[in-house]
Amino acid sequence: WRETPFSVLLDDGIVEGRFDRVVVYRDAEGLLRADLLDYKSDSLETTTIQQAVEIHRPQVAMYALALQRMLGIPATQVRARLLFTAVGRCREVRVR
Numbered sequence: 721w722r723e724t725p726f727s728v729l730l731d732d733g734i735v736e737g738r739f740d741r742v743v744v745y746r747d748a749e750g751l752l753r754a755d756l757l758d759y760k761s762d763s764l765e766t767t768t769i770q771q772a773v774e775i776h777r778p779q780v781a782m783y784a785l786a787l788q789r790m791l792g793i794p795a796t797q798v799r800a801r802l803l804f805t806a807v808g809r810c811r812e813v814r815v816r
Contacts, residue, residue: 728786756800773811781815
């Protein structure tokens with residue numbers, strides 16, 4: 721999926737957002753998995769990549785939870801990453 725809007729009911733209420741990129745697939749064991757990629761245009765002039773990851777972690781965690789609920793899969797089946805476009809770096813975000 722690219723630039724896909726979503727609205728899902730979570731424990732705290734309805735969450736709405738837009739997935740930048742999601743790839744859904746079955747792995748070698750036949751399990752449904754999803755890769756969630758969120759693009760960020762942070763300049764990173766005053767923060768490190770790790771600081772930027774921490775800043776964006778709550779949003780990515782919420783998106784990952786929404787994706788889990790939508791697909792009916794556990795957290796272990798979702799990989800979330802941030803792509804910092806200004807510096808061409810990608811970092812995995814642990815959200816479990």
